[in-house]
Amino acid sequence: MDSAHERPVRWGILATGGIATAFTEDLRRTPGAVVAAVASRDAGTARAFAARHAIPRAHGSWRDLADDPDVDVVYVATPHGYHHQAVEMLLDAGRPVLCEKPLTVNSAQARGLITLARERGTFLMEAMWMLLNPALRKAADLLADGAIGEVRSLHAELGWRAEVDRWHRLRDVAAGGGALLDVGVYPVALAQFLLGSPDRVHARAQLTPEGVDEHTSILLGHPGGATASLTCSFAATLSQAAVVYGTRGRIDIPVNLFNPPGIVLHREVGEPVHFPAPAVIGHGYGLEAAEVMRCLLAGQSESPLVPLDGTLAVLRTLDAVRQLIGLRYPHDDHD
Template structure:
């Protein structure tokens, strides 16, 4: 594989699958060789749209395709476990969209299966492989702003989806937390690690999922992460990290930032601008997967399964605090 293009299979045909495929087509040593859906018609239409040579009418057929080296799972998150399991059981490495699963228990079934099969698996949390975010993490780790005392991050959208939409369906893992809250929680885990305490408050929908949620993650050294997510109100998706010797502010879209401002005590503020974005911004995670596969790795050091599991445990703790349960739990 080190000398050959990496052959991708795309599982699902919705908006995320399309956006990721568009970015794969920009990578010279990536090939999209197959697409799979539970509807052969949907797979064929997707294949025709993107010039994909093979279209499969089931997840299992895609997973068994000998012309596929790795599968990107882009289903709605309630189906991640079933889709990724089909691929892992067929011997295929997997890049699975966020959130990795509906719960920590579900997530562990996937990471344990991958471990038993000796297969690569990674959550497609693009924030954690974004070069600008990684630069922020380096600055924090190097003490550029001193000891971190607080982190703030929010992700809110004004959603007007009808009552039957998956966002309001508990069986689909609906609510703000898994769709949006996973971003600020993952950002906090990247910079501060897993919390020692979790508190949360939410407004729930009539269906029993969270319309918006506020969270405080506490750490043994006194640091805290104050996070929020909402389906009721649009915000600017800002984030900031505050330390004893300065702060880092991300003015917009902290999960895919175009710039950040470094404030250091005794220095003028410095704005760091990200390079121009290629495509939709998903190429970084595709390249990381390809790098790991060529190196024979079963996990990415940038987005390891251990962090995915820790994030899922935090999301579970938040759901316990706010009283959100999914069917079967």
């Protein structure tokens, strides 16, 4: 990679759905980023996306994007079930990758991709924008400093009522559907970011006729005695909030726990203290794009803020939850 002063970082977009659109729009607002190409398995879809977003090149196959010499890094925005195939192909071609969460549908797939990336020395990061939110990083600092004493519990819930038919990706087992991987990954990642990996996992869920979870409740036990009570759903609209309780206070994440505008510290004595995050620019994906570019320009193959070992640890927890609730994907049989 050349330095930021010599030329910008050129992005390729793999897939053309809603999240790809939002990310592409935010790249336009991210200093040093240029959207150079887009790919879809349908050439017409790729050309239409390129025309809407003024992207110079449209590829009718993922392979063509992987082989494009004028692309520095690729953002993968396919449904979960296709992440492994796309990322593996890109890493094989030596392309740095930012992949939407979850990185894969299970930990075996993720472990293989992480091993491949490390062997090749090629950059890989999960697009877990939550871990880059300044307010949540402040919450982690406050907990580490003992601001609320010893942590006893964390409660977090995320979900919306989604009235979708059986063909939608949320209900599609082959696409990695279900509430757990779509939104549950956020409260699980939050719990592990703030409390560490659990040593006990309990879960219950309601499954759809297609066999994916539409509402799941999780209880995690962490070393030291703290617990995390988590809920995810596409059958009900939840609060989207989280709270961490300690022996001498609490920290509230009052809204949008995946990208909150701020947190509130409540101590036993004194007024609440608000810690706002900087205003979101666009949809809020610029922070993760900026972190990827910072790493690439610094010659780093992993982000210290969104570490691959952390990504893998979260997927291990999600695997344990899926085993408890009886949610299996076709991919599980081939890993």
